[in-house]
Amino acid sequence: DQQVKQNSPSLSVQEGRISILNCDYTNSMFDYFLWYKKYPAEGPTFLISISSIKDKNEDGRFTVFLNKSAKHLSLHIVPSQPGDSAVYFCAASDHPWGKLQFGAGTQVVVTP
Amino acid sequence: NAGVTQTPKFRILKIGQSMTLQCTQDMNHNYMYWYRQDPGMxxxxxxxxxxxxxxxxxxVPNGYNVSRSTTEDFPLRLELAAPSQTSxxxxxxxxxxxxxxxxxxxxxTRLTVT
Structure with a gap:
């Protein structure tokens, strides 16, 4: 039972434009959300997180928005750069002991 | 700083064989985890x-065992490899x-069981 869903397996965006990645979840007990970025042949690396007490968190070009009532979060990358081409995983936790639920990932391709 | 090091990078096993995936970290982290990623998941x-x-x-612990004798190392053991463990x-x-x-x-570590 997939509790974290990333319904877009891929996204193509032009360099300089905005990338918007979406993530939906079903478990209302989730209270902490993270985005990880993964390049080929490497492990995921942490990108940005948000707790359920906030609805927005920003870090440079990356902003995560959380809509608890809709059980939806999104990651905005502005402006998109070629180095942003990677797979992005959304993850959520309802438990502090590291049991993250991951989505299936969205492959982002930034074209010149 | 090496971070988290896994060996081997690739391995092909026959059904029923066993192997240990090695993991070591040099960041003095208390918490360690093993995940598997299947295609599209x-x-x-x-x-x-x-x-x-x-x-x-x-x-998804079935078919695996782990031990944690030191802070640095967290090996994952597959005792009787099955095709479902290709991941x-x-x-x-x-x-x-x-x-x-x-x-x-x-x-x-990319593991194929055939």
């Missing part, structure tokens, strides 16, 4: 450890529990 937690001598099951395996570590610090992942 998110990462699934196999086992985790909150410190030396303490391990617990994750979502990419990631080891990860964190200093605190996930709500306070993100996971640091190794580069993965």
């Amino acid at each position: 998110g990462l699934k937690l196999i086992y985790y450890s909150v410190g030396a001598g303490i391990t617990d099951k994750g979502e 990419v395996y990631f080891c990860a570590s964190s200093y605190f529990r996930v709500h306070n610090s993100p996971l640091h992942f190794g580069n993965g």
Whole structure:
């Protein structure tokens, strides 16, 4: 039972434009959300997180928005750069002991 | 600083063979985890450890065993390999529990069981 869903397996965006990645979840007990970025042949690396007490968190070009009532979060990358081409995983936790639920990932391709 | 190191990078096993996936971290992290990633799926937690001598099951522990004799090492053992265990395996570590610090992942081990 997939509790974290990333319904877009891929996204193509032009360099300089905005990338918007979406993530939906079903478990209302989730209270902490993270985005990880993964390049080929490497492990995921942490990108940005948000707790359920906030609805927005920003870090440079990356902003995560959380809509608890809709059980939806999104990651905005502005402006998109070629180095942003990677797979992005959304993850959520309802438990502090590291049991993250991951989505299936969205492959982002930034074209010149 | 090496971070989280996994060996081997690739391995092909025959059905019924056994092997150990090695994972070591040099960041003095208390928490360590094993995940597997199947094509088109998110990462699934196999086992985790909150410190030396303490391990617990994750979502998909069947067919695997772990041990944590030191802070640095967290090997994953497959006793009787099955085709369903074909996957990419990631080891990860964190200093605190996930709500306070993100996971640091190794580069993965790609395992094929035929």
